[in-house]
Amino acid sequence: MKVFPFRAWRPPPALVERVSSVPYDVVDLSEARALAADNPSSFLRVTRPDIDLPDDASAEAQVEQALRQFDSFRRDGFLEQDTGAQFYAYEQRMDSHSQTGIVACCHVNDYDAGAIRKHEHTRPDKEEDRVRHIHALGAHTGPVFLTYPDVAEIDAVVESWKQADPLYDFAAGDGVRHRVWPGSDPASITRCFAQLARCYIADGHHRAAGAARVAALRRGGGHGDGDEAEADRFLSVLFPASQLQVLAYNRVVHDLNGLDTDGFLRAAGDALEIRPEASPRPSGPRNISMYLGGAWYGLSWSFTPQDAVAALDVSVLQDCLLGPVLGIDDPRTSSRIEFVGGIRGTGELAARVDSGRAAVAFSMFPTTVEQLMCVSDAGEVMPPKSTWFEPKLRSGLFVHEF
DSSP states (O other), X not given: OOEEOBOEEEOOGGGHHHHOBOOGGGSOHHHHHHHHTTOTTOTHHHHOGGGGSOTTOOHHHHHHHHHHHHHHHHHTTSSEEOSSOBOEEEEEEETTEEEEEEEEEEEHHHHHHTSEEOOSOOOHHHHHHHHHHHHXXXXXXXXXXXXXXXXXXXXXXXXXXXXXXXXXXEEOTTSOEEEEEEOOOHHHHHHHHHTOOOEEEEEOHHXXXXXXXXXXXXXXXXXXXXXXXXXXXXXXXXXXXXXXOEEOEXXXXXXXXXXXXXXXXXXXXXXXXXXXXXXXXXXXXXXEEEXXXXXXXXXXXXXXXXXXXXXXXXXXXXXXXXTTTTOOSOTTXXXXXXXXXXXXXXHHHHHHHHTTSOSEEEEEOOOOHHHHHHHHHTTOOOOTTOOEESSOOOBSSOEEEO
């Protein structure tokens, strides 16, 4: 693995809380506008330029607006560039959970060669959106969230960085605390990662794919090649696998595919083992909690699929119930199913069913990082919406310009 220090554009400490923002892809347009309201320095104005444009603004208009905002952020002092290249330690604390990653640039060659491993397909429209944004700005404005098997030496180096006073220390609006320290001894980090065979994308597949495509475009345009081309490096935060927190990614289905409640319960019982009066949160893997008709039911199974993907709880639900009983043949494209991040809690699932917005909801046990790695190592992809990592990385803390 190749990792590189870089000259970050980043907010002055006095402005970091106002500049930094949620990632561009976790909020819709109305939510982004509300978050950025009355805050001209919100980084959402760069990553979600549509908040300052008419609803029907073209893709070209949006990237032009993003570039204008990026230029103004640098001109007006919302972002300042480091004098030299360096790594950073980035700690996030959410309730009792804490995780610390290394902010660095990774190389598109590792992505293209499969040393940076994927676990999901990208959507062409979303990938194209990232290509336009990265190419127009000449910068990576949001990091790719990567994980790697724990390395004690890397942990020790990062802990030594954290003995100094933090460069940033603030709590975001959602209560998550973010702290950042500049790194020292970059050679030790570079050497440690050079001994790693692979790392894994936890979140940010479209950002990584977009970065690789832009690097190829710029190489074709004569902007340089190899390790000397800054565009061949993309912004990342790399976390040891043991520190990550994966929450459930739950499902709600709008209708019962023509069945009434009793008919659906019978069909569910034929497909899986079912029990009444279950907890809203499944107790472990191979268990799913289902909310239907004002009550929680438990679903479980005793068979063990041999394939790494088929053995995932989300796959068993799809293969045994969502597909054959509810007619959700392709959850990527079906308009009858929605995915609800575990951060919203099981109360959100019950509320959607009770209000009539959904007919049935499924509360999942979180997919593990080990399962993600197993699927990635097998060269397979996870079913859609299999993992929900929390806390999310803030955007605007670091920008990599090339």
